[in-house]
Amino acid sequence: MSEPRRIFTVDHAPSTLQAWQAPTQQAAFRQLLDAFSYPGRRVELNTEEDALVLVLATLLDGGVTLADPQGLVSADDQRRLGVMTVNPEQAQYVVMSGDHVPDFQPVLGTLESPEQGATLILKVDSLGGDDCLRLSGPGIEIETALSVSGIDPAWWALRSSWNGAFPLGIDLILVAGNQVVALPRTTRIQGAD
Amino acid sequence: MNRHYELPLDEAAYSFGFLDEFAKREIRRTILKAISIPGYQTPYASREMPMGRGFGTGGLQLTLALIGANDTLKVIDQGSDDSVNAVNLRHFVELTCPQVDTTERTSEATLIQSRHRIPEHPLSEQQILVLQVPYPDPLVVVEPSEARRKVMHGEGDYSRLLTKLYEDIVQFDEITISHRYPTRINGHYVIDPSPIPRYDVPQLHQSKALVLLGAGREKKIYAVPPYTNAAPLVFDDVPFRIEDFREASGARRACDRCGACDSFLDEMIADDGSKSWQCSDSDYCNEQLAVNASPAEVKA
């Protein structure tokens, strides 16, 4: 017996396109806020759909620029985001997969306007609490342990050089499945060599 | 003028939280950048709200961008939930965010919006404090041009501000800044912590909760992340002093209502000219009153 066809009635909220609903974005934003407030803390996004798309939909729209050098975002999603796509050297937001090494320098901001430093959103394989990396800095009481798989080690050296002159720098969001970790430019990372 | 058009029929077709999603996303992006650059005044577009600039539109925009159906909101002004400004803001949120709970109990709140005070009760990691800011920039006393101030902030050059503080000491033997005490965050940016009294500044240091500061008119958002150093500017030989609530005898004053000796007190003048003192934080006062009440009173 084949599966009955699903029919959507007007008062049945479609289970797709949740990322574009206001309450979903509000909840996702609070998770991201937690991640940035307590760097290294793994937060869980509540979604049945692609968590990376949810992160993008929560943060991006026609007011910002995005670079997607590997084409990770579908044409449909790009259209829904309404974001302007530009080169990675100019973008306010860059989305990449962690196993690729970037061949560009992202926007680092200026002394007067450090907020222009880009946000890099990396898709990685998994995030854990094993003692691979030791994080400290604002938002961390003493130290936090973090392990990341599916990220090329070159990223850590690049981050270190890009963020070498505070307040200039970039801020990282790592997405693995439904889990997210944020590494703002203020987080000090040890054990990444 | 053209006669052939109608007035809009949709009186209250506002989205949840009054602000449109575009505005909320911009504020949310700004918040994350502000946390990433602790103490930096991050510019944002700042929408007009139905209450005046100076009445907390910056704090309100933060609250509306953060708030969701699971939140419980507390709004205070001068420490009190019943102050007219707090009542007005809370009413607005109740109107525009239909499923949100509001409370007077600090311990029950997930979001606290406050004007001029940090609650006496230390906050937890599950709470966010939003402070209303009239003047975001501590350098405004020494430099009127914003463009020049941005360079000074970027370079961490606060020499002119320190000189101004020192001039105070030379003249008055004290730093005379009462509230809005310049405080250095994470060793770099010096902020105006909003018109909270000096009494509250130590609560910013290594707080468990995130503190967000919103200036609506000046269009800036800045943050003191949790577990971050917040150091009021001082000199080696002139310490940072909080407000002194000691009587002439040297004893620390107590609240006339609940008996607490460890809270910021409001000074009130009665019709007959006599003075009384009461906790500024109304929730704290109620809590202490319940704690200090005799068993007979509690049962009744």
Add this chain to the structure above:
Amino acid sequence: MGYVAIKGGGRAIRGAEAALEALRTAEGEAGTPLTLDAIENQLRLLTSRVVSEGGLYHPRLAALAIKQMQGDTLEAAFALRAYRSTKPRLLEAPLQNTGQMRLIRRISSAFKDIPGGQMLGPTSDYALRLMRLDLADESPEAFRKVSSQFMAGVSDSELPDTFPKVVDALRSEGLLPPLSLHHQHAFDITRDPLVFPVPRSAALATMARAETGSLLAIAYSNMRGYGDVHPTIAELRVGYLPVMLPHPVTGEPIEAGEVLVTECEVVAMYESGEQDGPTHFTLGYGACFGHNEVKAIAMAILDRALQKGMRDGPSNPSEDPEFVLLHVDGVDSMGFASHYKMPHYVTFQSDMDRLRTTQAKATEQQGVQA
């Protein structure tokens, strides 16, 4: 659902609302509520001012705001601005051509005669400011008679619609630099905060919805000598600008409606152009919603002053973009002035603490010296 019970503060606010409504309706039995038509028409210049300062072209809503705020222009503009703030953006209009304005008034001070002529239109410039006591008890019949008689014998075909721009004549003679279409995206002050230095479009947008008195005061300072614009009005025009929008299907420009606009172009001191090019007059531009000539003139003078300030550095407050642009918005300035009425007793407690400590120290020192 948990709500906080309303106590003293809430009751006070309710009481204030009731008192306001009582004042608004104080005429009692003898009164009739103002109609929006009456405000829009008989107080058209007041409505223009609110439309302009609210930054939303909706004269009817502006009339409502005036009625609701009992005539306070700052509050009425604020209400309009707050309303606008929640409306979704559908699209950005392409560049509009003010040469297409359906004019009701058009003059030039630079020339005695201009193509199309000097058309005074509805102006009180040359009226004697004598009080018309007959208006105190105006009969409805006399009132209605006026509009039925005005221009009764004149056919539409006799009325000129559009007029050429005076500045075009100056340009073709080389006295003004040629018009270059920048194709730069105009700065959107409703989406992006002003972070100085800002482009000219940001200055113009800010001034277009600025509070009239604030703009006038600063422009006046320039006219009186805190500056050297020395303007001559090339053209001042008031009329209805057709708003051309792309058709949603064909993309062809169609007239979606028209907006009443005041536009002023002033010619100021000459200076050498870019890269030591030929010397030209310089141009100052002012434009705003509604009929508000003083605002457009002030804006044009400040546009010129700010351009000079942005290029050479300001020598006067009117040439300083930060000074001008951050202090002319009525909603911001009014809100902040009003906020001083809010409770400030915690900060005052803090002030008293500092003063008492300082006084105590001084007394101590005197005691020691004595």
